Amino acid sequence: MSEHEAYVTPKFAQPYWAKAAYEVLVETAGRYNAVITYSELAEQVQRRSSLRTKSQMRNWIGGLLVDLVKVNHVRNEPPLASLVVHKDDGQVGAAYDEVLRVAGESPASDPLERENRAAAARLECYRHWGADVPADAQPTLSVRARVVRARTPVARTVHAEERRGAVCPTCFMEMPVSGACPNCD
Numbered sequence: 001m002s003e004h005e006a007y008v009t010p011k012f013a014q015p016y017w018a019k020a021a022y023e024v025l026v027e028t029a030g031r032y033n034a035v036i037t038y039s040e041l042a043e044q045v046q047r048r049s050s051l052r053t054k055s056q057m058r059n060w061i062g063g064l065l066v067d068l069v070k071v072n073h074v075r076n077e078p079p080l081a082s083l084v085v086h087k088d089d090g091q092v093g094a095a096y097d098e099v100l101r102v103a104g105e106s107p108a109s110d111p112l113e114r115e116n117r118a119a120a121a122r123l124e125c126y127r128h129w130g131a132d133v134p135a136d137a138q139p140t141l142s143v144r145a146r147v148v149r150a151r152t153p154v155a156r157t158v159h160a161e162e163r164r165g166a167v168c169p170t171c172f173m174e175m176p177v178s179g180a181c182p183n184c185d
Contacts, residue, residue: 005046005050005051005052006050006051006052007052007053007054008051008052008053009053009055010053010055010059010060010063012051013046013049013051013053014060014063014064014067016049016051017045017046017049017051017064018064018067018068018071019049020044020045020048020049021041021044021045021064021065021068021080022068022071022080023048024036024041024044024045024048025041025068025080025081025083025084025125026080026129028080028083029080029083029125029126029128029129029131030126030129030130030131031126031131032126032131032132032133032134032137032176033122033126033140033142033143034083034126034131035083035084035085035090035122035142036083036084036085037084037085037086037087038057038061038084038085038086038087038093039057039087040087041061041084042057042061045064062095065081065084065095065098066095066098068080068081069081069098069099069102070102073102073103077128078121078124078125078128079099079102079103079121079125080125081096081098081099082096082099082118082119082121082122082125083122083125085142085144085145087144089144089145089148090141090142090143090144090145090146090147090148091111091114091115091118091141091142091145091148092114092115092118094111094114096108096114096117096118097114099118099121100117115141115145116139116141119139119140119141120139122139123137123138123139123140134176137176
């Protein structure tokens, strides 16, 4: 912890973290097919705000994302929460159903439906916040989610027909089907 940082309660930090989270997620949305993990987001918001907490991330990150969902909804923006995924499987969590509720939609009936809806929202985010999105871009699962799903026999048949770009060997992001990695050019 630097000399300018302070330990605070999540309740105190929430408005400051919300501003920092919005900035981090808009930056993420500016890179086609980029996602950020919950733990990366938690670290970034604490670092940018100089407000740290001893509270475990799982106790406050959901509330932070719910606040952002509401901000995006009021501003008529795509949900930035769709960019936040679990590091183990690369998917949004069950809390993503709050995005659907705020939008007036019913919660997802299963994790694959939830992830497909989040993938569509991510594509909207990339387009809205100026990422270099190919004209024929389709919603895609995160690289990590595709790896995890490829190990599952059911997932293999569901996703077999999807058109995918190669994974960049440098940054491990999916590249556009049309060519070079936009993150590493």
